[in-house]
Amino acid sequence: MKNFSRQREAILNVLHSTDVHPTAGWVYERVRETIPNISLGTVYRNLAELTRSGEILSLSVGDGYEHYDGNSAPHAHLHCRICGSIEDAELESDSLADAARCRGFTPDTSVYIAYGVCAECNSKKEKQI
Amino acid sequence: MKNFSRQREAILNVLHSTDVHPTAGWVYERVRETIPNISLGTVYRNLAELTRSGEILSLSVGDGYEHYDGNSAPHAHLHCRICGSIEDAELESDSLADAARCRGFTPDTSVYIAYGVCAECNSKKEKQI
DNA sequence: ATATGTGCAAACTGTTTGCACACGA
DNA sequence: TCGTGTGCAAACAGTTTGCACATAT
Numbered sequence: 277m278k279n280f281s282r283q284r285e286a287i288l289n290v291l292h293s294t295d296v297h298p299t300a301g302w303v304y305e306r307v308r309e310t311i312p313n314i315s316l317g318t319v320y321r322n323l324a325e326l327t328r329s330g331e332i333l334s335l336s337v338g339d340g341y342e343h344y345d346g347n348s349a350p351h352a353h354l355h356c357r358i359c360g361s362i363e364d365a366e367l368e369s370d371s372l373a374d375a376a377r378c379r380g381f382t383p384d385t386s387v388y389i390a391y392g393v394c395a396e397c398n399s400k401k402e403k404q405i
Numbered sequence: 406m407k408n409f410s411r412q413r414e415a416i417l418n419v420l421h422s423t424d425v426h427p428t429a430g431w432v433y434e435r436v437r438e439t440i441p442n443i444s445l446g447t448v449y450r451n452l453a454e455l456t457r458s459g460e461i462l463s464l465s466v467g468d469g470y471e472h473y474d475g476n477s478a479p480h481a482h483l484h485c486r487i488c489g490s491i492e493d494a495e496l497e498s499d500s501l502a503d504a505a506r507c508r509g510f511t512p513d514t515s516v517y518i519a520y521g522v523c524a525e526c527n528s529k530k531e532k533q534i
Numbered sequence: 535a536t537a538t539g540t541g542c543a544a545a546c547t548g549t550t551t552g553c554a555c556a557c558g559a
Numbered sequence: 560t561c562g563t564g565t566g567c568a569a570a571c572a573g574t575t576t577g578c579a580c581a582t583a584t
Contacts, residue, residue, distance in 0.1 A: 281557090281564060300549080315566045320549060322564095327467075336465030338456075340548070340574085352501055354510045365504045372481055372519045375494045380524030381483045387518040390501045395509030410539060410582090429574080444541045449574060451539095469549085469573070 284322045286310050291332055291346030297353070297362040299341040335387055337362060350386040356394035363394060413451045415439050420461055420475030426482070426491040428470040464516055466491060479515040485523035492523060 290306045291298070298306070304319045323344055327334040333345040337355040343362060345353075350373070352365040367388065376383040393401070419435045420427070427435075433448045452473055456463040462474040466484040472491060474482075479502070481494040496517065505512040522530070 283565070313566075315568095317550080317567075318565055321551095324550095334467055336467065338463055338465065338471075342467075342548080352504045354505050354508065354512070356510075357513075363508065363510070365508050365510075367500060367504055369500070371496060371498070371500050372517050375481045375496055376483050376519040376521065379483065379492065379494050380527065381485075381492070381494075381519065381521055382527055383483070383519040383521035384486075385520040387516075387520070388501050389516040389518075390505040390510065390512040391514040391516070392505065392510055392512035398509065398511055412540070442541075444543095446542075446575075447540055450576095453575095471573085 281322075283307070283311060283314055283318050284326070286314070287319060287322050288326065288331070288346070291344055294346075295364070297335070297343040297345050299343055301341075303344065330384060333385065333387065335362075335389060337389060337391075348385070350388070352388040352390060354390045354392070354394060356397055357391060358393055358397040361394055410451075412436070412440060412443055412447050413455070415443070416448060416451050417455065417460070417475070420473055423475075424493070426464070426472040426474050428472055430470075432473065459513060462514065462516065464491075464518060466518060466520075477514070479517070481517040481519060483519045483521070483523060485526055486520060487522055487526040490523055 286307045287303060290303050300316070300319055300323055303323065304314070304316050307314050307319065323332070323334070326332040330348055333348045335343050335345065335353060337343060337353070339360060347364070350367060350370040352367050354363040354365055355361070356363070370386050372386040372388065373383045415436045416432060419432050429445070429448055429452055432452065433443070433445050436443050436448065452461070452463070455461045456473070459477055462477045464472050464474065464482060466472060466482070468489060476493070479496060479499040481496050483492040483494055484490070499515050501515040501517065502512045
């Protein structure tokens, strides 16, 4: 696959210019602002290829959609069960990769997902009580 | 939902008596050995409820299936891109939960997934060269 | 009697794929 | 020209859900 078709570049741009963790459909809508006749299939194909090559991260939080992250460096994802947001958080070390290597496993990607309630929804809950 | 229907107990048993990380279909086949006329819908419903209650863990590794884990304690999952296996590994600490709490996030579940090549597939690769 | 769980099968929906065409080297 | 990427739409498949019936309290 050629490294930078116009479509793929636009998809990467969208991923790099947002801090949400978009779904394929969301990326599709955003890219259409630049390339109105891009197809959803192309978005899926490029997201899959970018994931395979390690340029982006793909994560499932269990809401039925695959989410994508333009930042492929190891970091934590905090998924709020109430509002559905996915928030990034720094990690001091890639303990997952360390644990993997101890088992003779050669890791290339680490995914961290915490499920719970985000700060914002926590404060809303307190006000309700 | 009643805590222990016959079906739900059988599903939990299957999850607790295996070290693979089965899909709903796999659980369905195994449970049918005990309850031949259980339906796939019931398996899905119970797996969803058990996940919701935190008794089991649900994880997506990106192979198109949802995988389930009877061990809900935080631990690492090593997913081999070659053979597709999901291996467990101990973690020294739940660094994910720590990072989450620092952000005002209240975590209830932590999921760790490393992608790469498992020890067995690594040795097979070396032999090929 | 009532509320909850089940079996069955149809429906749903995010994702994949085949094919003809477009584009760059 | 040739190989690769795209647009389009149909197909796919894992999962969900409505409904009538079963089961336990």
